[in-house]
Amino acid sequence: MEIQTTESTGRQVLGLQNAPFLKTSMSTRIIMLIVLLSLVPAVLVQIYFFGMGIVVQFVICALTSIIMESIVAFLRKRSILHTLSDFSYLVTALLLAFTLPQLLPWYYTVIATSFAIIVVKSVFGGLGNNIFNPAMAGFIFVVISCPQVMTNTFIIPNEGAFNVANLRNVTQVIFNGQNPEILRAQVLRYDKYQYQKTNSKVSQDKSNINVDSFTGATYLEKIKSFRKSGNLHEVSGHSFLDNEYLAYLALAVAYSLGGLILCIFKIIIKRMVITFFLAFAGIQYVMHLWYPGVFMNVTDGLLFGGTMLGAFYIITDPVTNAGTSKGRIYFAVLVAFLIVMIRGYGSYSDAVAFAVMLANGCAPLIDKLTSRRSYGVNFSKEELHHE
Amino acid sequence: MSFPVKKILKGKIFNFFGGIKPKELKNTSGVAIEELPIPSILCLPLEKHLGKDGVILVNVGEKVKKWQPLTRTNGKLVPLHAPTSGVVSSISNETLPHPSGEKGLCIVIKTDGFDSEYERKPLADFENAETEELIKKIHDNGVEGLGGAQYPTAAKLSSCLQYAKKCNVLIINGCECEPMVTCDDRLMQERALDIVTGIRILKKILNPKITIVAIEKNKPRAIESMKHALYNTDVAQVRELPVIYPTGSARNLIKAVTNLEIPYHEHTSECGIVVNNVGTVLAVKEAVVDGIPQISRVITVDGKSLLRQGNIRVRFGTSVRFILNTFALRPEYKQRVILGGPMMGFTLPSIDVPITKSASALLCPNSDEIPRHKTSSNCIRCGRCARVCPSRLVPYMLYSQSISHNHAACIKAGIKDCTLCGACSYICPSSITLTAQFRYEKAAERHIHEFEIRNAMAKERMKAKEERLLREEEERKKKKEAALERIKAQKEAESKMSPEEIASLRQKNIEEAKKKALAKKEELVRLKNSDANEDSDMVKVKKIKDIRKRAIDIAQHHGHLEDDDSSINVVKILNLDSNYGYIKNDLLPKVLRRGENISKPVPQFEYAVKPEPYVKKDLLVGLEPDDKLVNPV
Structure with missing residues (x-):
């Protein structure tokens, strides 16, 4: 006769869990919220200098991304609520809103966001599995498909632009297909000190605007023809305290403030950002010395064209950059080099987006080349006992 | 150096x-x-x-x-x-x-x-x-x-x-x-x-x-x-x-x-x-x-x-239930009982288990003290786990290899260096159960290793069997040839003899065979008789009986047993020899035998009186009665 061992027949009443039982409070959702909140100063600066366009664009982007994420979750038979609980799509939407022109018609924004969420992110397996940065990819999709619209709908910054480019005017342009040139001209002519007196005058002048006078949108677009012909040094200099350029300085300060918040919460790696700035400044300085006709100077390079946004928010995106900490530093150097080069010789002036996309493609290779040394790799027992 | x-x-x-x-x-x-x-x-x-x-x-x-x-x-x-x-x-x-x-x-x-x-x-x-x-x-x-x-x-x-x-x-x-x-x-x-x-x-x-x-x-x-x-x-x-x-x-x-x-x-x-x-x-x-x-x-x-x-200073073998009774557990819904620390311990599925030398703590946290785990979301490759790993591993890469069952890549990435400290799971913002996956992966590696050893052994056995079969076949062939020759010779001899001589020869052969069988039978009976010396076993049983009686007396004296329970049996262990019943021909360490189909030899018992089915009684002092702990005594 065999000994009987009584089998437990009752149901499991004790809770079972995997070790470790302790957990940090920092979750993906909180990280994304901090990123969103750190961008608030930049949003305020945008509204002050560029008008309310960014708010409308963000709303369009956010709504589109929520709908697209829900559709994807439904098709993949995932919990929609769980998919929407991390706010990563909102960060993508906000970054898209920053990069897209303020007066871009709504259907372009919707197309850009849908492309970013569906093709770039979800097709590769959703959050964390995408190869390319969704915001940059969405932006580039629109830039390549319809470059003319991108230059036409960009507001040239002016102090107090939100008075003219207010919510009503902006929605008129974005949703009702009004000519964006009129609003752009209004913003450019607007003088905040005379606004109170000549408030009524502006609307009267609407018909007299010479639309053709506004060609190049951003500063980088303006200097494009000069750098193509190698005569960049002939462009007259400017001070960043001037009315037109103050906006870029303020934006840079706002992005830096946001980046500082991210550094404090240890969401981005300080080393990576510092390396990026050092590499960018070094390469830009040397190239400017050698070919002043093609490359702009360091301050211009840093402040124009979203370099600051890229440094703090785009290249630090953990999903699409290299995995190892050493690899991230090489990644930053590569992006800096590509930005400088594309700004010198590229036919598009949106160098940051293209550079980030190219570096994203290289990230797996960088991962492979910069694998971490294993623990105690140089240890030798025999040597240790040798006297 | x-x-x-x-x-x-x-x-x-x-x-x-x-x-x-x-x-x-x-x-x-x-x-x-x-x-x-x-x-x-x-x-x-x-x-x-x-x-x-x-x-x-x-x-x-x-x-x-x-x-x-x-x-x-x-x-x-x-x-x-x-x-x-x-x-x-x-x-x-x-x-x-x-x-x-x-x-x-x-x-x-x-x-x-x-x-x-x-x-x-x-x-x-x-x-x-x-x-x-x-x-x-x-x-x-x-x-x-x-x-x-x-x-x-x-x-x-x-x-x-x-x-x-x-x-x-x-x-x-x-x-x-x-x-x-x-x-x-x-x-x-x-x-x-x-x-x-x-x-x-x-x-x-x-x-x-x-x-x-x-x-x-x-x-x-x-x-x-x-x-x-x-x-x-x-x-x-x-x-x-x-x-x-x-x-x-x-x-x-x-x-x-x-x-x-x-x-x-x-x-x-x-x-x-x-x-x-x-x-x-x-x-x-x-x-x-x-x-x-x-x-x-x-x-x-x-x-x-x-x-x-x-x-507390606790003797080894003390039941977790006894300790929790002493410290008055007030369980919540799905109470977790953790043996070991909150980072490297584990939840117990049953509290009727003994304390051993490796246990350093017994924790019963409620959900406010240590919150329960959330559902995990996708890895965002933030690299926090790689920054905290004391073994210099890159846990999220290891994890992605492990969930795709790429065991060779896991070994290359250094799963053997992992100490299961739980730092990566602690820090992960997506609540991914990295450490649990690595624990699984380590078990899988062990299983694969065991499988390889078993394969090698099976191959050797197969080779030996084939050799043996070949040998046997040759022997059989030789035997057959010898037998055929003998029959041939006999037939030749018989053809020369008369029919009466043939009959007498056959009779003689049969008698010889009968004698042989009888001798064999007697030898077997003699062997059987020599084996059956029950004396020493009887002495053993008597000894056990005495000790058991003494134990019952003491237990009654202390009130552990309430009345004279004569139904307590004398138990004889049938297969208890000096080499206590572990598999004698095992070549592998115990860890590697886990998946094998060899059941552990359980001591065989024989009862003098057949035990009655167990009825739940409050017999035990200091320990809440539980039918899982009581042996068929």
């Missing part, structure tokens, strides 16, 4: 890579150690005290005394000792303290409450003793590491002496980096002088160049106490280490103290560095100076679901 003795003596604290800073939650560091009463049943798992050719020294029904050895082992494994006096009530398969709730062979002792002592051999004058004698004493008294790995201390010391020739650094590990656990802290506060004696014994054995007591900074009272005990002596130096989570892990501690990175495939003791837990050092002192075997340990009992919290 010779050993950097001077550099270490300067007292600098080095940094090791990674590490986390979880909440400390050490709210029992001010509560003194109390002695737990003796429960009515002790269950002692034999897993680490038997080995391949170990012997169980006691039989069912035999009376044992406190400190009496219960097993004899060969090699590294240490013997098991009875934690208190009583009667061996069964040797059976019981639930082990394991996250899966698996069962294993255990000795169950019904205690008698006398706590009567077995003889012991104290050795107060250890300074003049031989090293071998001291190591043998530590081995015989069953001292094993109390830090969690349960590695036999004597084996560690002798491997250091054997391979490293001389010990360079002896580190006494009082870090206790696990949150909530305070048992080592309390030991250092209360038994500092005994610990110093233990260090002296270890120094006598190892003769190290440097001796360091490493304590984390969050235990100021323990540091003060140890410094006081070591005042004006040159026994050891106290090092105060920063509070980072896996400092207590041996390799990280060595890195922090000596700046040496010892790879995971090397044994630290073979490199001349011995790390011992303070609890182990105290056990060494007790084993050598007092001659007391390791029969109890200090554990921390904490958690807000308990009425009170504290540190």
Whole structure:
């Protein structure tokens, strides 16, 4: 006769869990919220200098991304609520809103966001599995498909632009297909000190605007023809305290403030950002010395064209950059080099987006080349006992 | 690179890579150690005290005394000792303290409450003793590491002496980096002088160049106490280490103290560095100076679901249920009972399991104290896990390899270096259960290894079988040819003889065959009779009967048994010989045999009277009755 061992027949009443039982409070959702909140100063600066366009664009982007994420979750038979609980799509939407022109018609924004969420992110397996940065990819999709619209709908910054480019005017342009040139001209002519007196005058002048006078949108677009012909040094200099350029300085300060918040919460790696700035400044300085006709100077390079946004928010995106900490530093150097080069010789002036996309493609290779040394790799027992 | 003795003596604290800073939650560091009463049943798992050719020294029904050895082992494994006096009530398969709730062979002792002592051999004058004698004493008294790995201390010391020739650094590990656990802290506060004696014994054995007591900074009272005990002596130096989570892990501690990175495939003791837990050092002192075997340990009992919290000295084999009853558990819905610390412990599926040497804490937190896990979301490759991993691994890459069942890539990425410390799971913002996946992966690696060995063995067996078959076939062929020739010769002979002669020859052959068969039968009967000598067994049974009767008397005297229960059986074990029933032809260690279809040989029992079906009665004192614990007695 065999000994009987009584089998437990009752149901499991004790809770079972995997070790470790302790957990940090920092979750993906909180990280994304901090990123969103750190961008608030930049949003305020945008509204002050560029008008309310960014708010409308963000709303369009956010709504589109929520709908697209829900559709994807439904098709993949995932919990929609769980998919929407991390706010990563909102960060993508906000970054898209920053990069897209303020007066871009709504259907372009919707197309850009849908492309970013569906093709770039979800097709590769959703959050964390995408190869390319969704915001940059969405932006580039629109830039390549319809470059003319991108230059036409960009507001040239002016102090107090939100008075003219207010919510009503902006929605008129974005949703009702009004000519964006009129609003752009209004913003450019607007003088905040005379606004109170000549408030009524502006609307009267609407018909007299010479639309053709506004060609190049951003500063980088303006200097494009000069750098193509190698005569960049002939462009007259400017001070960043001037009315037109103050906006870029303020934006840079706002992005830096946001980046500082991210550094404090240890969401981005300080080393990576510092390396990026050092590499960018070094390469830009040397190239400017050698070919002043093609490359702009360091301050211009840093402040124009979203370099600051890229440094703090785009290249630090953990999903699409290299995995190892050493690899991230090489990644930053590569992006800096590509930005400088594309700004010198590229036919598009949106160098940051293209550079980030190219570096994203290289990230797996960088991962492979910069694998971490294993623990105690140089240890030798025999040597240790040798006297 | 010779050993950097001077550099270490300067007292600098080095940094090791990674590490986390979880909440400390050490709210029992001010509560003194109390002695737990003796429960009515002790269950002692034999897993680490038997080995391949170990012997169980006691039989069912035999009376044992406190400190009496219960097993004899060969090699590294240490013997098991009875934690208190009583009667061996069964040797059976019981639930082990394991996250899966698996069962294993255990000795169950019904205690008698006398706590009567077995003889012991104290050795107060250890300074003049031989090293071998001291190591043998530590081995015989069953001292094993109390830090969690349960590695036999004597084996560690002798491997250091054997391979490293001389010990360079002896580190006494009082870090206790696990949150909530305070048992080592309390030991250092209360038994500092005994610990110093233990260090002296270890120094006598190892003769190290440097001796360091490493304590984390969050235990100021323990540091003060140890410094006081070591005042004006040159026994050891106290090092105060920063509070980072896996400092207590041996390799990280060595890195922090000596700046040496010892790879995971090397044994630290073979490199001349011995790390011992303070609890182990105290056990060494007790084993050598007092001659007391390791029969109890200090554990921390904490958690807000308990009425009170504290540190207790608990005998091995005490049921978790008994401890929780003593501390008045007030369970919430799906209460978690964690054996071990909150980082490396595990939840128990059943509380009817014994406390063993590897358990350092028993925690019953409620959901406010330690929140339950959230559903995990996708990895965002933030790299936090890689920044905190003390083994310099990249956990999220390992994880993605592991969930795609790419075992070769996992080994290449260094799954063998993973200590399952849980730092990556702690820090992960997406709540991914990295450590659980790595635990699974390690088990899978073991399984694959086992499979490969089994394959190789099967191939060998197959080869041997084919050879045998070939040989047999040849033999058969030869036999057939011989037989054919014989028949041919016979037929030729018969053709010459007359029919009468043929008949008589056949008759003769038949008679010869009959005689042969009869002789064979008689031989068999004789063998059978010689086997059946029942006398010795009868004597054995009588002995067991007597001991059983005496045990029942004592139990009734103490009120453990209410009335004269004559239904208690005399049990005879059928297959209990000197080599207690482990598989004799096993070539693999036990770990590798897990998936195999060989069932463990269970002792066969024969009852004099058939036992009645068990009826639940409140017979046991001190332990809430549970049908899982009661043996078919």
